[in-house]
Amino acid sequence: MPLTEHDTSQLRATLQEAVVKCSERCLYQSAKWAAELLTSIPTNEDPSEPEDSQMTEVPLEGMPPIVVTGNLDPEEAQLEAKEINRYLFAKSLFDCREYDRCAAVFLPDTVLSGILSAPSKGIHNTTSPKGKGKARASAGRSSSIVQPSIPKLSQKSLFLALYAKFMSGEKKKDEDSEMVMGPHDGGAVVNKQLVVLNQLLSIFPTSPFLLTCLALLAYHTKDFVTADSHFSHLLALHPHRLDSLDHYSNILYVMNLRPKLSFLAHLCSSVDKFRPESCVVIGNYYSLLSQHEKAVQYFRRALTLDRSCLSAWTLMGHEYVELKNTHAAIESYRRAVDVNRRDYRAWYGLGQTYEVLEMHAYSLWYYKRAAGLRPWDGKMWMAVGSCLQKMGRDLEGIKALKRALLSDSYYDAGVGSSFGSGGRERGGTMDPEILLQIAGMYERLENEDEARMYMEMCVAQEEGAGDNLEASVINIHADSQSSDDESRPGVPIGGAGGDNTGTGVTAATSKARMWLAKHAMRIGDFNRAMQLATELCQDGVEVEEAKALVREVRVRLDGIGEGSP
Structure with a gap:
């Protein structure tokens, strides 16, 4: 019924x-x-x-x-x-x-x-985690497209x-x-x-919280240019909002944008000089000016206002490293780890500090903790490899440095790095410093063929990785994959896309060219040695040694000419 x-x-x-x-x-x-x-x-x-x-x-x-x-x-x-x-x-x-x-x-x-x-609609330069796939409305779209209605x-x-x-x-x-600590748990x-949850920006296009999340997403994927753009837009909309501006100051510090960082420090000071975020921003500004004592003073003030301010503990540790106060630096990093044990910057800082003290066993342990938390950051693996090299463990060091090359290709090449001082754009190239280190370790292992191959690859980075190095690139990928279960199949070495912009002449490439010239002399390839030595004279890096090498090659060539029938 x-x-x-x-x-x-x-x-x-x-x-x-x-x-x-x-x-x-x-x-x-x-x-x-x-x-x-x-x-x-x-x-x-x-x-x-x-x-x-x-x-x-x-x-x-x-x-x-x-x-x-x-x-x-x-x-x-x-x-x-x-x-x-x-x-x-x-x-x-x-x-x-x-x-x-x-x-x-x-x-x-x-x-x-x-x-x-x-x-x-209304989305400002939305990026994916790797800085690609920007979602923008096409200007030429037909106005007849029916937009789906969001329920009331x-x-x-x-x-x-x-x-x-x-x-x-x-x-x-x-x-x-x-599973925990498995291949996909990184x-x-x-x-x-x-x-x-992203079309949120179309519903709330000026939401400061959502715009901040967008900027921090770009920051954590090392796309600092995009992050700077988002934070600038956020400041234009909400000039008196201080939330997360300490992260923005880190971006400006890494990019070495002193005028912008100066403006941000003055803005934060005028809005509220006794906010932890303001103190961190001002501390970063003084650090960029190399006034490390004043920087420590402001980071201390931030911690007085909020003892759980993670970035202040870590940044204060960096300043103590600059001041050669290793004991205070270690204590600052340890306090940062107490606040958040997953802060890879603090673990990396501890590794750096113990490396300064030449306590490489301790340094290696902390670097490995940082690399475990940031497995696709090449700078972490480069630190592990360099530490192993100093400990005489060349085979393990080679594997770590190859992992650094593979990891660098995970993020798009951007300005700066995830930690420390600023870097440079590398486009479609590999880091010549890492290649030079790998070649040096192969030389100590008396594997001259591998050493020569990586020296050649190092020199090739001046103009970008060419097709003639494809086999070598695959070799790096295969070696890294076999030495580490977390390696990703199908990730190319050498950064994003097909950009073949090279690094130009660097100290690392000049050293590799000098090694190759001397190697050519040893095996009797005098024409190749002359070519490399002449290029070194034009580089302007190791000119005197290059000129001496040219003279020696000429003597050898003249001797061969005189001895011929």
Whole structure:
């Protein structure tokens, strides 16, 4: 027998109360069961009228009103009243950790797929984790394209749906990571739902929180130019917001942009000089001016205001290293590790400090911790390889340095590095310093063929890696893969894309050219030796030794000419 309208209202109110009271008592499965029944009751299909709820009708006699948070905005209050039954259902699903099902209550997959396939609007230079795939609306798109409509939802319901999507992605990311310390447990697995949560920028195009997340994403993927652009845009929109500007000061420091860093320091000081972020920004500015005592003073002030300020502990350690106060540097880095044991910069700093003290066993241990936290950062593996080289463990050092070459190709080549002083753009080339180190270790192992090959590769970086080195590049990839289970198949050596811009003449390439010239002399290839020695005279790096080599080659060639019939 169908229920009367009064009975239906009474049943709905009873189920609403059951959902709230079960949720308050952490009886989440019971709350979900009651919410499923609640949403199964037929509702008024007239869109002009809200759903029946305790917020739109007079409470029945003997039935207390459901406790919900009110909203002063009349439009939002009306939307929340209309959604109350579905919201209680979605909330109960979230409590039971059924995140996809929770999100689908308000944002079904059909709606999300329509939003994702539509042209982007209002997104400023959105980048993927590797700095590629910028999502921009095409200027020439036809105006006849129908934009998918986002459901008319209250802010509370929209937030719950999007937060459920984020939590779903985090849960699946942990599942995809497989076993602890396994091949995919190095931070390489990402939250795939972040792509969905991104069209947020189209809903909230000037949200300072979302713009900050976009800038920090570029910062952590070492795309400092893009990060600088995002932070500049953020400052233009919200000039008095200091959140995360300490990260921006790190970017400007690495890029050696003193005028911008000076402006940022003055801005933070004028807004609130007693915020930890302001003190870190000013400290970085003094550090860039090589006024390390003043930099330490401001980092100390930041820590006085907030002893858990991670960046201040790490940066203060860097300043103590510059001041040759190794004991204070070690203590600062250890305090940073106490705040966050996954801060690779602090572990790397400890390795650097012990390397200054020539305690290479300790230094190696800390470098390995940093590399474990940042397995695709070439600078970490370069430090491990250099330390092994100093300890006379050349075979292990070669493997680590090859891993550094492979790791450098994971991120797009950008200005600077992930740690320490600024660097240079390398485009489609490999780091000649690393190649020179590998060649030197092969020479100590008396493997002259491998040493010569890597010296040739080092010289070739002046004009970019050519096709004639393809076999050597594959050899590096194969060696790295066999020596480390975490290596990724299919990742090319030498940076991003087909950019073949070389490094030009460097100290490393000149040393490699000198070695090759002397090697050519030893094996009697005097024409090759003359060519390399002449190039060295033009380089202007090791001119005197190159001239002496040219004279020696001429003597040898003259002797051969005189001795010929």
